[in-house]
Amino acid sequence: MHPVRQSFLVRRYSQNVNVADARRVEATASPRHAARIVFVFLLVVGFAVIGLGPSAAHAQDWIRTGTGLGVEKVRLAASDFKATTQDPNTPGLLKAFNDTLWNDLDNAGIFEMVSKSFYPTDVPGNPSEVHFDAWSTPPPNASMLAFGDFGATGNSLLVHGWLYDVKNVGSPQVLGKQYTDAATQDGARTIAHKFADEIIFRLGGGVPGIAESKIYFVSDRGGHKEIWAMDYDGSNQHQVTHIGSISLSPRISPDGTRLAFSSLTKTSWEIMVYSVELNRLVSFARNGGTNLSPTWAPDGARVAFSSSRGGESNIYIADATGGNLHRLTTGRGPDVGPTFNRKTGAQIAFVSGRTGLPQIYTMEADGTNVQRVTDQGYAVSPSWSPNGQFLALAWFRKYGPGAPGANDIYLMDIASKQWVQLTHDGGRNDFPSWSPDGRHIVFQSSRSGSEQIWTMLADGTKVQQLTFSGRNSQPNWSWK
Amino acid sequence: MQANADIFTEPNELGKPLVYSVVFHATVVGLIFAAGTILSRGTGSGWGAGGGGEAMGVTMVSTVPLPAPQTETQNVLANDSKGLTKSQPEPKAMEQPDAIPIPDKTSKVKPKPVTTASKQKPAAQPAEETNEVPFGQGGPVSGPYGTFSSGGAKGGFGFQGGGGDFGSAYAWYVRVVQQKVSQNWLKYEIDPNIHQANRVYVQFDITRNGQPTNVQLEQSSGVPSLDQSAIRAIQRIDTFGPLPSDYSGSKVTVEFWFDFKR
Numbered sequence: 001m002h003p004v005r006q007s008f009l010v011r012r013y014s015q016n017v018n019v020a021d022a023r024r025v026e027a028t029a030s031p032r033h034a035a036r037i038v039f040v041f042l043l044v045v046g047f048a049v050i051g052l053g054p055s056a057a058h059a060q061d062w063i064r065t066g067t068g069l070g071v072e073k074v075r076l077a078a079s080d081f082k083a084t085t086q087d088p089n090t091p092g093l094l095k096a097f098n099d100t101l102w103n104d105l106d107n108a109g110i111f112e113m114v115s116k117s118f119y120p121t122d123v124p125g126n127p128s129e130v131h132f133d134a135w136s137t138p139p140p141n142a143s144m145l146a147f148g149d150f151g152a153t154g155n156s157l158l159v160h161g162w163l164y165d166v167k168n169v170g171s172p173q174v175l176g177k178q179y180t181d182a183a184t185q186d187g188a189r190t191i192a193h194k195f196a197d198e199i200i201f202r203l204g205g206g207v208p209g210i211a212e213s214k215i216y217f218v219s220d221r222g223g224h225k226e227i228w229a230m231d232y233d234g235s236n237q238h239q240v241t242h243i244g245s246i247s248l249s250p251r252i253s254p255d256g257t258r259l260a261f262s263s264l265t266k267t268s269w270e271i272m273v274y275s276v277e278l279n280r281l282v283s284f285a286r287n288g289g290t291n292l293s294p295t296w297a298p299d300g301a302r303v304a305f306s307s308s309r310g311g312e313s314n315i316y317i318a319d320a321t322g323g324n325l326h327r328l329t330t331g332r333g334p335d336v337g338p339t340f341n342r343k344t345g346a347q348i349a350f351v352s353g354r355t356g357l358p359q360i361y362t363m364e365a366d367g368t369n370v371q372r373v374t375d376q377g378y379a380v381s382p383s384w385s386p387n388g389q390f391l392a393l394a395w396f397r398k399y400g401p402g403a404p405g406a407n408d409i410y411l412m413d414i415a416s417k418q419w420v421q422l423t424h425d426g427g428r429n430d431f432p433s434w435s436p437d438g439r440h441i442v443f444q445s446s447r448s449g450s451e452q453i454w455t456m457l458a459d460g461t462k463v464q465q466l467t468f469s470g471r472n473s474q475p476n477w478s479w480k
Numbered sequence: 481m482q483a484n485a486d487i488f489t490e491p492n493e494l495g496k497p498l499v500y501s502v503v504f505h506a507t508v509v510g511l512i513f514a515a516g517t518i519l520s521r522g523t524g525s526g527w528g529a530g531g532g533g534e535a536m537g538v539t540m541v542s543t544v545p546l547p548a549p550q551t552e553t554q555n556v557l558a559n560d561s562k563g564l565t566k567s568q569p570e571p572k573a574m575e576q577p578d579a580i581p582i583p584d585k586t587s588k589v590k591p592k593p594v595t596t597a598s599k600q601k602p603a604a605q606p607a608e609e610t611n612e613v614p615f616g617q618g619g620p621v622s623g624p625y626g627t628f629s630s631g632g633a634k635g636g637f638g639f640q641g642g643g644g645d646f647g648s649a650y651a652w653y654v655r656v657v658q659q660k661v662s663q664n665w666l667k668y669e670i671d672p673n674i675h676q677a678n679r680v681y682v683q684f685d686i687t688r689n690g691q692p693t694n695v696q697l698e699q700s701s702g703v704p705s706l707d708q709s710a711i712r713a714i715q716r717i718d719t720f721g722p723l724p725s726d727y728s729g730s731k732v733t734v735e736f737w738f739d740f741k742r
Contacts, residue, residue: 204721206721
């Protein structure tokens with residue numbers, strides 16, 4: 001073959017044929033046809049020359065579309081609450097209250113918040129001051145209105161809050177609530193969280209709001225990797241454990257009292273349990289070998305984790321103090337990262353390397369009926385949704401040298417094996433964890449340059465960064 | 481004759497190297513294939529391409545408990561249904577039967593003499609309008625919140641119980657019910673060979689704490705998988721949230737219908 005022609009072909013295929021196409025051509029080539037063999041030979045030589053080096057992963061374009069997007073969401077207006085006292089502290093507390101209420105409702109994911117610039121100038125403080133037409137017609141065009149009054153007297157706050165269906169003049173009231181708390185910033189925020197949760201509970205179909213939930217994560221900002229905690233919106237970040245070693249993969253118990261994690265001791269990685277109420281470690285049996293990634297059963301009485309005490313890493317299950325240990329998985333290849341079906345507690349999803357690269361498998365909680373759920377790539381970090389229907393996972397769908405893969409968060413429907421990609425074009429994303437309402441996912445992402453904690457709605461929208469200092473990873477959302 | 485011999489030997493001299501060449505190249509390609517299979521066996525399904533799972537991509541998982549992208553017509557007037565009622569026909573301007581047009585004096589044409597029949601024939605009676613509604617055309621009869629549609633499939637419902645005005649007094653609750661049912665209706669449970677089916681009616685009660693109970697199939701669509709998916713859509717729901725606190729009844733009965741069209 002003439003060298004010029006060969007280089008032309010090489011160039012041509014380097015432009016037009018991707019790896020998958022080349023494989024298809026290889027597979028269909030029949031060695032009986034000399035001409036095709038020559039063709040395939042050229043193709044192979046071409047790839048040997050140019051195809052082996054890893055090519056840069058290109059960011060893919062993507063669009064989000066749908067019919068009638070946003071029509072379904074309730075248009076909710078949340079007017080600033082009206083101050084009823086002249087106390088000098090009132091303006092600051094009222095601002096904290098209004099901001100928190102707005103953020104909670106905005107983050108809920110089920111409302112279309114009506115911008116405050118559209119509101120009528122006279123803010124209602126009680127039901128008699130509501131002018132329905134001013135709210136239910138454009139520009140606000142709201143169907144729901146949250147309003148109320150806010151008073152600070154001495155050391156206590158007194159807040160009245162209402163939720164009105166302003167398009168239903170006949171019987172508008174959906175909610176009417178009264179709250180008291182200490183006259184502090186925290187008190188004002190707590191009341192706002194409670195009122196927001198009540199609104200979300202009513203209009204969201206009986207699913208409790210998450211404003212009072214917590215997120216546990218690993219942070220190195222104190223010098224060592226320790227377990228930290230924060231509110232769901234990123235405020236009130238504080239250190240929980242002070243072990244001075246390396247602690248990873250925190251998992252809070254369903255009742256929110258105990259924190260299981262794996263920590264490096266002098267000899268090995270062991271599972272440890274920390275009581276959030278007692279602020280100290282409580283006993284959990286040491287197994288020897290490498291023990292990682294604990295997870296709580298929904299009843300709070302069992303802990304599953306991976307242990308290499310028997311040689312290869314397998315999934316074990318024990319009771320809450322580490323006693324009564326059973327091995328669940330066998331066979332070659334490491335099995336790690338168990339997570340219970342949060343609704344039934346009857347299944348466990350885990351990561352296994354038994355076929356090479358890690359893939360997600362499910363099994364019954366007694367270790368039977370092992371089934372593979374991911375079909376390709378590199379899949380880790382399964383997290384079972386509160387309604388038992390979905391797995392969130394971190395997945396390289398195209399993994400390998402030269403493959404245009406990226407580490408993104410995916411959602412998979414367990415029954416149908418349908419999946420949808422949630423994150424796009426944003427660094428390495430890993431360790432998804434579900435919020436108690438099943439509407440949010442917290443995850444770790446390097447899209448800002450370093451590992452930080454982010455949240456998003458479970459459909460991939462409304463991505464928000466929660467942590468900014470140090471390196472923070474492996475978030476875990478509390479169960480309630 | 482010598483020339484002829486030259487002519488006949490020529491193909492042989494060309495053919496042998498060609499055969500050698502083909503055999504050589506086939507060997508090289510065969511070696512590459514062999515090396516490929518041996519190497520790939522070493523890393524197992526190293527590229528993750530091995531079968532086992534049966535995952536498939538979709539554009540949207542609708543059952544995330546978030547408002548799904550779906551078209552919805554809140555206005556009962558703006559749907560395709562012909563409805564049960566018929567607006568009154570516009571009254572026609574009454575014509576005087578024995579009015580004679582005034583003859584135009586400028587016209588050359590002489591108006592013909594008008595002859596009036598001694599006996600007027602009765603006008604043909606218009607066919608009486610029946611109030612029957614073609615099957616599937618009726619649409620919902622209750623409330624502006626009656627229908628939803630998602631992904632080409634439609635559903636609707638009516639509320640009974642209480643003072644009969646639950647839907648108007650607690651429109652926000654009705655909206656919650658509609659949204660939760662449409663979110664939990666998994667259309668992939670329906671037999672993929674079915675492209676269109678009759679309407680299926682499901683009835684259930686909502687207790688005070690919001691749980692759906694007493695789920696019944698009122699009228700089957702004739703497609704078992706569609707009936708099952710409609711019932712499961714209700715059964716899959718843990719709670720709709722407690723009934724409005726100022727509602728006096730102990731339960732609300734909901735009738736839901738599902739129209740499936742792929």
